[in-house]
Amino acid sequence: MTEDRRPKELFVIPSSEAPTDASRVADFTPDLIDVGEHHLCPGCGEPIAIRAVMDAIALLGLAEKSVAVFGIGCSTAFSNNLDVEVLQALHGRAPSVATGVSRVRPGLAVFTIQGDGDMANEGLQEVLHCAARGENIVCIMLNNGVFGETGGHLTVTTTIGQRTKNTIEGRDAAKHGHPMRIAELLAQIDGVGYVARGAVNDAGNVARTKRMMVEAFTAQQQGLGLSFVEVLTMCPTGWFVPTDEAPNYLAETIAGTHAVGVLRSALPSSPSD
Amino acid sequence: MSKPQQVRGTVVIDVEACKGCDLCIEACKPEVLAMTTAETNTRGYRFPQLLVGCTGCRACADVCPDFCFSVFRFDEPKTWTAESGLQ
Numbered sequence: 327m328t329e330d331r332r333p334k335e336l337f338v339i340p341s342s343e344a345p346t347d348a349s350r351v352a353d354f355t356p357d358l359i360d361v362g363e364h365h366l367c368p369g370c371g372e373p374i375a376i377r378a379v380m381d382a383i384a385l386l387g388l389a390e391k392s393v394a395v396f397g398i399g400c401s402t403a404f405s406n407n408l409d410v411e412v413l414q415a416l417h418g419r420a421p422s423v424a425t426g427v428s429r430v431r432p433g434l435a436v437f438t439i440q441g442d443g444d445m446a447n448e449g450l451q452e453v454l455h456c457a458a459r460g461e462n463i464v465c466i467m468l469n470n471g472v473f474g475e476t477g478g479h480l481t482v483t484t485t486i487g488q489r490t491k492n493t494i495e496g497r498d499a500a501k502h503g504h505p506m507r508i509a510e511l512l513a514q515i516d517g518v519g520y521v522a523r524g525a526v527n528d529a530g531n532v533a534r535t536k537r538m539m540v541e542a543f544t545a546q547q548q549g550l551g552l553s554f555v556e557v558l559t560m561c562p563t564g565w566f567v568p569t570d571e572a573p574n575y576l577a578e579t580i581a582g583t584h585a586v587g588v589l590r591s592a593l594p595s596s597p598s599d
Numbered sequence: 600m601s602k603p604q605q606v607r608g609t610v611v612i613d614v615e616a617c618k619g620c621d622l623c624i625e626a627c628k629p630e631v632l633a634m635t636t637a638e639t640n641t642r643g644y645r646f647p648q649l650l651v652g653c654t655g656c657r658a659c660a661d662v663c664p665d666f667c668f669s670v671f672r673f674d675e676p677k678t679w680t681a682e683s684g685l686q
Contacts, residue, residue, distance in 0.1 A: 337681060338650060339651060339653070341609065341611055341612045341649040342612070343611065344611050344671065345671055347673060347674050347675070348608070348673045349672055350671055351608075351670045351671065352669060354666045354667070355666045363616065367618075368619055368620040368665075369664065371664065373665070373666070374662060377666075528626060529657075529658035529661045533661065568621075569619075569620035569622065570620070570621035573622065573625060
């Protein structure tokens with residue numbers, strides 16, 4: 327083994343045991359994630375986004391009446407790790423399954439977790455019609471612009487210039503078409519109560535995304551119609567960038583097209599805007 | 600005698616859960632996390648180590664995809680010197 331090359335003046339503080347004269351401000355996994363271990367790639371943004379969702383549910387005290395409906399994608403890896411009821415839908419169909427749950431049990435906090443490939447490519451009409459019907463559910467789209475689970479090819483949200491396995495030189499509008507902005511698309515539909523786009527590329531955006539989740543579930547609980555939160559997540563594997571460069575790649579290549587912010591809110595005030 | 604430094608917080612790092620993505624290093628505003636360069640966990644990933652000066656801001660825990668951090672704030676800030684460690 328080669329010698330550790332860190333400068334000698336860096337003093338490492340022991341970090342294997344909890345101190346006794348301190349208060350805990352963040353635990354390894356939040357209350358509603360039973361198992362932190364997952365098989366997603368290093369640097370993946372999806373677990374960070376799912377933690378924001380579960381933190382919001384815990385904060386609002388909705389754990390016992392929450393039902394998650396997972397689509398198909400990398401994030402499905404979390405369907406066994408959460409301490410809420412979980413249903414598994416087919417590709418793109420999660421909003422319709424959630425509609426069924428919500429209609430037979432209207433008091434529940436029903437939400438979907440889907441990737442961009444799942445929601446926007448495989449089943450865009452599902453979420454659009456849910457929005458138009460004003461279904462009282464929360465739809466969450468984890469957007470990395472890549473079909474991560476099925477090989478890393480482009481999706482309809484892949485931005486111009488973004489690398490994926492089949493846009494290796496960057497998406498070119500002349501060859502590959504233009505990206506769709508799903509949050510903007512949904513924000514213009516009358517049945518929605520809340521639409522926002524967050525990101526998990528830095529701690530500030532993670533905190534903002536968590537507030538958006540709280541607002542989305544609050545709107546759902548108030549019966550304001552469909553709540554939609556899109557979260558920009560890192561996929562260093564699919565983008566062919568080193569894991570530590572992925573947050574900047576997201577900010578520079580993706581957030582320019584998919585702008586972070588609250589697009590529509592029927593709540594009296596949206597502090598995360 | 601080294602210069603005393605104030606330390607307001609600390610982290611417990613689940614080294615075995617780490618996949619070496621470096622996101623915590625980028626997120627740490629006081630720059631008190633450093634990845635190992637040669638040492639790895641049993642799965643072969645480099646992992647972060649805590650240096651002097653943690654503020655307990657929890658940014659590392661917020662951005663970690665693998666739930667490796669538990670963050671603490673000391674009841675009273677501590678002082679660190681190379682000679683006597685954390686006091």
